[in-house]
Amino acid sequence: MYDSANLEWLQQQPRVVLGHGPTPLEPLDRLSEELGGPRIWLKRDDCTGLASGGNKTRKLEYLMADGLAAGADCVVTHGAVQSNHARQTAAACAKLGLPCHLLLSERVDWPFESYRRQGNVLLDKLLGAQLHIHELANSSAARKNLLAGLADAGQRVYEIPAGGSSAIGALGYSRCLLELLNQCAAQQVQDAMIVHASASAGTQSGLVFGKSLLGVDCQILGINVFHPDPQTLKDRVQNLAQGMHDLWPQAKLQQPFDIEVNHAYLGGGYGQPTEACLDAIGMAAQLEGILFDPVYSGKALAALIDQITLGNLSHLRDVIFIHTGGSASLGAYVEAFDA
Ligand SMILES: Cc1ncc(COP(=O)(O)O)c(C=O)c1O
The missing domain is CATH 3.40.50.1100 (Rossmann fold)
Structure with missing residues (x-):
């Protein structure tokens, strides 16, 4: 299914095991039903284990x-x-x-x-x-x-x-893509579209590099939660993915990098929670018992909820959201929830 030389190369890169894995891929059926769109699958990288987890x-x-x-x-x-x-x-x-x-x-x-x-x-x-x-x-x-x-x-x-977010660090998300695609096959998740929060771009460039390396067909959408404009994030993803290619020329790319970014959910800027983000955090907590954060994963979840509500994802049966963690910061934002 995947390019076998690249698969072997990826599996052989040196790493120290620090986290729990594979992280679960779980359906969010109450949230999906509430929104009336595709079935939402959550890749639980908030459960990686290291002092409350995260990407x-x-x-x-x-x-x-x-x-x-x-x-x-x-x-x-x-x-x-x-x-x-x-x-x-x-x-x-x-x-x-x-x-x-x-x-x-x-x-x-x-x-x-x-x-x-x-x-x-x-x-x-x-x-x-x-x-x-x-x-x-x-x-x-x-x-x-x-x-x-x-x-x-x-x-x-x-x-x-x-x-x-260096080339070496980003490889963690190439490995995550492989893990996720194997879970999709085992759990009959279709039309893999992957949505996640994107900031320093290591997560997205690792996914993008992994897609190119494995030669797979899936859509990867980074929700910008950091950069004042989308092009800066796109350039960062491109440069990091290219940096991975330069560092490991033996890993033969199967297709060009495919970089997609949505910039509509940044609100007042990095670290400034939006109303939609706070609402999304409340919905996920109360419908699914899962915590998101006001800086990264909550903003990306607000983007997913809005895109589903607008009908922009109605062509999909399933959509995957990578929960990149962050709930450890909730207590630092207590005033945002007081209103
Ligand atoms: C919880 C959380 N989600 C998403 C991100 C974004 O990941 P990246 O910096 O790899 O783009 C970060 C880090 O910046 C984060 O802490």
């Missing part, structure tokens, strides 16, 4: 393998103050016994105390990471100071970009 676990499995192979004895990564990636990196480091430094930039205008203390920040601290919170404008100085200090202390640093 970064799959990326970290490849990144940590790379770091350990390079002899790293310490990890540095980047993100917003409520970064889910930072929290999962802290958890991965705890599991592997590596010191973890989180460079967290104040890039979200959410002026409540809970944002700086609750949610992922609380978990980062519990997981033993060292937090370096700084203003966005000071990011490069903060990074330089931290790296210089660690080098002086004789540490061998493995630095992971924001979101774990």
